[in-house]
Amino acid sequence: MGLTKYEQETIILYNEKEATASVYTHNTGLQNTLRGLCESHPAQVRQTDNNRHGGLSFELPKKWIKITPPRVLSEAQKKVLEEMNRKNQQRRQ
Structure with a gap:
């Protein structure tokens, strides 16, 4: 019998003394990243x-x-990115 999605956890453990962390995960993407590392x-x-x-x-x-919050873009930055995306889409066609 397999585990439910709720039971498929990712747990990161470390303490203040040791320099290493332990990562236990069922997440396939994270497993692939860690295998690559x-x-x-x-x-x-x-x-x-x-x-x-x-x-x-x-x-x-x-x-x-690392815990990294999402990047917050200003309206000017959003417009620049939208224009770059529009140009890239036109170029691909």
């Missing part, structure tokens, strides 16, 4: 567990854990 940065990132129900655990430097 295991390959590109094997000295810093490693997979530590596979629970056989879709959850994977990884260990990585805790300074890599």
Whole structure:
């Protein structure tokens, strides 16, 4: 029997003493990102567990854990981006 969407968690744990964080996740996109980091940065990132129900655990430097709020654009910036998008769409046609 599989886990419900509610039970498919992502948990990030770290403490103030150690330099590493532990990430447990069922999120496929995050798993793929972390697997890629295991390959590109094997000295810093490693997979530590596979629970056989879709959850994977990884260990990585805790300074890599970031919380980033969404970017807030001014009206002028929005207009510039809209114009760039319009030009790109015209160029593709």
